[in-house]
Amino acid sequence: MASSAVTDVLFYAFAALTLLCAVLVVANPFNRNPVTSAMFLVLTIISMSGLFLLLHAFFLAAVQILVYAGAVIVLFLFVIMLLDLKEEQRRRIKFFGAVAGLLSVGLITAIFFKILHHTNLNEHPLPTVEGDTASLGKLLFTQYILPFEVVSILLLVAMIGVIMLSKKDLK
Amino acid sequence: MSILTYIAGWPLLAALLLVFISGKNRVIIRAIAVLATFISMVLAIKMFCQFAAAPVDADGYRFVQQIPWVESLGISYHVGVDGLNVGLILMGAIVAFAATLCSWEIQKREKEFYILLLVMSGGILGAFASLDLFFFYFLHELALVPTFIMIGVWGRGEKKNYATFQITLYLSIGALIALIGLIALYLQSGADTFDIPKIIAYAKAKPLATNVQNFIFPLLLFGFGILVSLWPFHSWAPLGYGVAPAPTAMLHAGVLKKFGIYGLIRIALPLMPVAAQSWMQIIAWLAIGNILYVGWVAMRQKDLNLLIGNSSVAHMGFIFLGIASLNLIGISGAVMIMVAHGFLAALTFALSGYIYQKTNTLEISELGGLCRRLPFIGTVLLMAAMAGCGLPGFANFVGEATVFFGAWAQPSLHWAVVLAVWGALVIGAVYMTRAIRNILHGPLPEKFATLPDASNLWRKLPYALLLVSLLIFGFVPKLLTEKINPDAAKIVAVSSPVVKTSAVALAEIHTPKSEIRN
């Protein structure tokens, strides 16, 4: 890491953005329209790809933006628009549910941090790996060829499923 | 093939055959059922007669047959008899035949009824003949399930569902606790086989550790105990028998129920002598619970079947007392009662079944004076009641008296014997004679003026058969005891220390001032 100060600043910036946007996805105090959530999700994803860049995962950073921001979120928006979910605002988050949810999530988070705190992460001083397309592709098509193929079937299945679910009934 | 395989196999085979016969052929179905149980009974009698002459294998069993079944677990189909189960198998086969004859009156879904009845008969005969722990349990369960179904489908009365529920749950719990005990036993024995003779031989050389014994013994005691309606886990029995169709009650109360005790004697005592010793007093207490408490409960019953059911539970107490005595006399007596009570319970339930069929009620207060219309049934019922209160001449007396003597030989059980004798001679007499007084004696209600008695030989046969069996063993108990003794002695040899009865008593004689308190 050549300029650690810069990367540090960038990390904090991206991390803060990611988390802030994530909070706004989940619990936007001003607006609970799903569209807003989706937009903040896009932001989250984009700032995450910034983090990916910091980690030298260039290919994934690109994929993240292309697939997630470009395709998945668009899909989300498309569906939201299709469904016309206006009455969402009228329903309020239930107090009890929120407290219980916060409590259990808080518990998990607390355990997380306790664990993280207690774990000695043996750091490698000089990471050299680069997540470029070529090396990733090589790995994907040699060692991970089988999962890759399975994923292709998975996509086929998903396709069949989506078509089946979306098509109008003939009868 | 061992004759035992045929004894248990014929009813099962017949059950299988019935599956493929249309339910409309009532006569054929009955004929097959009767024939199968008849053959099985004849074979059982033949086996009983040939017992003494039959060759004995190395472990002391006769008519042995062994076929490996699951080698990796050490399970094999292994049947054989010795003195402990020869009487039970004979009794079971006779009762099965009688029960089949008594099924004459089942009107609806006969085919299914006979199938279940045959499965039940075959299963329990197989369980008694089995010398492999797994099959022993397996076949018992096989016989048990039809009981629930029969009570549920063909039972009578308002409490049918509740009774079915209770008997199912109780017996399942009992069987499963016993199963856990048996599995633990199999594992702890270290013999790596389910073969009973092998386990016993192994345990003789390498006895189970005391703490292991103390852990497993109660599992078997209470597991099997629940199956035998050991107090205070008895409440399923009277109720269940109260609603059960007569043939089911006959087979279950008569034969199937003995499985638990047989298991205790066959498995628990020889393998866990130390634990048995330390549980002796508790078993005696529970036995007294059966005899006295349930006897009193029986006094309160207003329904004939409930009364018989409770009395049958009370009788189990004598068997447990015999087991608690842990000596040759007591255990021989226990085995004797098992056989005797099998005939008796079957007989009484057959009779109550007949009465119910004809009068449509078993409320004692509604009956009365039946002797006038039912001389045959009435006489047999009277004799059964007398056998039930331990009258000499019937096999029950021999067993009970033997148990009393056996338990008396254990000075620490004197108190129990006193109470048990009270239960046998007084309480038993009270409820039995009360019932007889109210059912057979007194004036005959108008509505029963045309009751038909058991008219022909077929109808009389099951009752006569059971009664004669009771009388034969009552008059000539040696037929059984001679067979029981050597094998009971083997069990006692491991499970009982030398009893110092007369030593104690005589020491007190020599010091004139001392008193003996019971």
Add this chain to the structure above:
Amino acid sequence: MKHELFPWLILFLPLLSATVIALFTLRSKTISSLISIGAVVAGFVLTVLFISANGFHVNAETSKNWLSIGAETSKNWSSTDGITGLQVDFGLKLDALSLMMLLIVTGVGGLIHIYSYAYMDEDDSKARFFAFLSLFTFSMLGIVLSNNFLQMFIFWELVGVSSYLLIGFWYGKPSAGDAAKKAFITNRLGDFGFLLGILTIWGVLGSLNFGELQSIFAAHSATLLSAGVITIAGLLIFCGAVGKSAQFPLHVWLADAMEGPTPVSALIHAATMVAAGVYMLCRVFFLLNADALHVIAYIGGFTALLAALIAVQQNDIKRIIAYSTLSQLGYMVMAVGLNGQTAAMFHLTTHAFFKALLFLAAGSVILGMHHEQDIWHMGNLRKKMPITFITFLIGALALSGIPPFSGFYSKDSIFAQCLEQKNYLLFGVAALVAGLTAFYTFRLFFVVFFGKEKSDHAKHAHESSLVITVPLVVLAVFAAIGGFIGVVNYYGSQFTPDHETLTFVQQLMEPLKTPVPMCIGIAVALIGIFLAFSIYKNADTDPLPAKLGVLSTAMKNRFYFDEIYEATFIRAHDTIAAICGAIDRFLLEGFIIGIIRGGTDLSGRGLRLLQTGNLQTYAFLFVLGVALVLYFVLGK
């Protein structure tokens, strides 16, 4: 020993007869009754033949092993090894005691059988009746011939059940059913003690055989007879006798048992069954020590007095005789308690004659009266039923102890025994009872046979048929001469080794040896008869209640024993039963099972509430689950 087979035949002929009747000839009254009579008469003939061939003092045993478990232990009873075996023989003990009893049972029993032939003629179930009679005879013979305790217990029980069957013979009558039940249960109470006594003896000595036990006792009498456990055993065994011989406090069944047909009353309650208790006490006399005997004597005496008092105020002809039986049995038991087995057995024998006679005569009266049993509905029957009248008179005299009738001799020997033992209290009781006996017997006698007819039945009464009167006459003869025909000899030689055989004249004069008891006995009897004569000669109603007041009511109501038992023993049992029943029903069946069932059901229904169908809740629960597992594994 000649005719070894005869005793077996005697024993089993009645059983055979019962079986044959039950299985084959129930439809034919005549054949059945003849079979039954034949069996018992044949038994009598065989007994006579056997005795004439072997004499009374055979002292033999024949036995077969019946039940054998484990090793023979009786032989080495004194070793310290525990009892490991149980040996029960089926054997016959033949000595003067049992042979005399055989004669009585088959002889008197035979007469009763014959009498029944006519008495039960009208009954549809005559065949069944004779089957029961045969069964009863078999059981009684079994008791008599038993050579060991368990066998005796077996027949003891069989006697109980056959009496149950006979008492409840007219099962359609509710009272008969109740009486049978009562007799059976009361007997069972006694048997409870009996069996425990047997167990105690066996537990100590390891044997059940009378002969073996006797020799053990003979060899170790000092240690054994002073042991507390033997006292207890003796008393427990005596309980059996209390039940069967209807001693206080188990005397309540006997009077009710009169619900059975009259021959049954005669057979069971005079000659045989009730005598079994006394017989048994004599049989096992060797193991009764002084303490036990003491108790026995007083119980006997008390019973005698109690029953006599009750008898004074009864109005049912059979009940009066029944209480008289009780009272006489009290005598016998008292005699045993006073070491007078000979006297006891003597009285038992004569009593069998005259009491059977009285019962049968009463039966004849009842038959003549068309089944009317209340004495205050009778009267003036002496002319209409002369044979009955005469024979009844003989019986009554014998019962009252008027010389030279048999009762005089036997009663006198009991009196003498009291004095010999210097037990003046019991002597006083005995004398009082003798007076009462004479009084109530003749009360009955005068009311029934003298005075005027008190009902239409009495006016139209008639003498019974020959089949009935012939047994009466035969019994009357024995009741008259029974005192001096050698009975006492046979018993004496059985019980007292140095007994000298008396000649006929010596027997006749025997009471003179002890003039005091003789005189007192005769005196009180005469007083009793005189009182009865003066009060009841022409009485239409009983004047006594007015004079005795409360006492009379108490007597009439049998001193409220039934009520007391009802209120205590039976009530207690019923209460306990009710409690147990309630526990069973509500606690075990209802509460505990209810809780388990309800708890299971409820927890099922409760848990199910988690499955709200709401995805949010599901997600929450899922996450909560993860959190729990995390915490469970790593959180600590």
Add this chain to the structure above:
Amino acid sequence: MNSSFLTLEFCVIALGIVLMLADFFVLPERKKYLAYLGIAVLTGLLAISFTGDGICSVFGTAFHGSFIEDPLALFFKRFFIAAAILVLFLAAEFSDRIIAGISEYYSLIVFALAGMLFAASADDFAMLFVSIELITITFYVLVSFQKNRLVSLEAAIKYLILGALSSAFMVFGIALIWGTTGKLNFGELAQVSSQFLDNKLFLTGVLFVLVGLGFKIAAFPFQIWAPDVYQGAPTPTTAFLAVGSKAAGFVLLLRVLFIAVPQVTQQWTCLLITMSGITILYGNLCALPQRNLKRLMGYSSISHAGYLLLGIVALAGSAGKSTDGGAAILYYLAGYLFTVMAGFSVIALVARHLADEDISSLAGLNQRSPFLAATMTIAMVSLAGIPPLAGFFGKFLLLKSVIAQGALTGHHAYYWLAFVALAGVVISIYYYFGIVRAIYWSKEAADLSPIQLSGGAKFSIALSLAGIFWLGLFPNTMLNLANEAAKVLGN
């Protein structure tokens, strides 16, 4: 690389594609019979798996260790194929109720089968992930296939959200495991996992994977989805979910717990005991008041997951010394397959014209079709674990393996677990017999018209029944197979 290992998988995928494409060439009314094509092919494959030389008898790894062929994998592959065959029979019966396209339905079943086959052979976390996702996503679609029924969609969405949630946990777990150890392959992980026993990050990772797999098998506390999904899904899907998906979860669970991280598993015996006990009780207790047959089967399936966990507990406790627990699981699953298929076949056939599958719809079944009545009875009795049927011997083996641990270690927890299992069995007897009672002696039987069975239905039910009896009466063959397969899990 030995790609002949993949013969079965290739054939199955090809079959799936063929079935899918056949949609274009087959007349609509004939499409129903495509199932029989699938059945024929799968039967052939099953036969090959037993007889084929060099196809299934050679064991080893392929694709850089991400794919493993061993007896355990082979056992499960046969199991899955058998399950798929029976499900296809059922689906063929069900075809008239699937309006969205029956050939797709068949092909999706076959694709799910492919996912299961991959899962059986998965030997690293990547394979684990993709195969399990293949199964899950296929099931989302399969569950929603009766999209004209609201419950079907609703079930699918519940399954989807909760499934995705569990996937997220699993993925995160995989990330943590890989992050701390640097290994994805199970075998390699096993060699290093002992160094990470106190690395809580690693343990959390394993735990999260466990969460994902626990979700698949519907073990407490991840069981919550099962009743709704079982109830809403089309019956063949439910059946496949109950056997196939659950078994896939178990094979992966076995591999992860006992091949990848055996030492960790050993540490967690206590957790597993608790999970198993509560799962048994939960399933059985909730089933008690249940009236909807399929929902009841959902609860029952939870309890059976609990019983199966007994075997896992035994394996965990024995630390690889004894594989009895594993064999018991395999045996139990085999029995469960036949039993559940028989049960669901009856439910599907009886509730054909009914809106819901209430227990009362079974009323009078013994008059409508004695064969179906007997089948249902036998299935329920077997599920309750009563001899001489498959369920009994399976439970016997499971109990035995657990008690063996109790006997060996002297820990009472094992005995308590056995007692809990016992209590569960007793409770279950009650509701299973409730079903039997409904068949034979309920009074209000509205519909008494006889039920016509097609040849295929008869055949498949007969097959299931034969399996139930075969496993109950002649356990030897299957037990040997199971023992052989379970040896993989020992050390």
Add this chain to the structure above:
Amino acid sequence: MHVGLEHFLTVSFLLFALGLLGVIIRRNLIVMYMSLELMLNAANLALVSFSRFNDKLDGQVLVFFIITVAAAEVAVGLALIVALYRKRQTAHVEDLNSMKL
């Protein structure tokens, strides 16, 4: 302080927790679904950072798979939601209430 693995992991954990929270408290199916995406992304972030600091690429390959699978899942999920909406005119969890207890 030098930014290291634990910083990235902290972000990842927080992201995961936020996603979890969203699934629990939001009632709109689509938003729930987005929250699930957040959780998956948290895993991705963890994998990528581990990949960097472990000096191995396998993690990134996994991320690749995860993204693909997630996309497929989203497609199916959204199709389902649409199908449900067509049937029931809602995308709200509380309206999914036809099966319970």
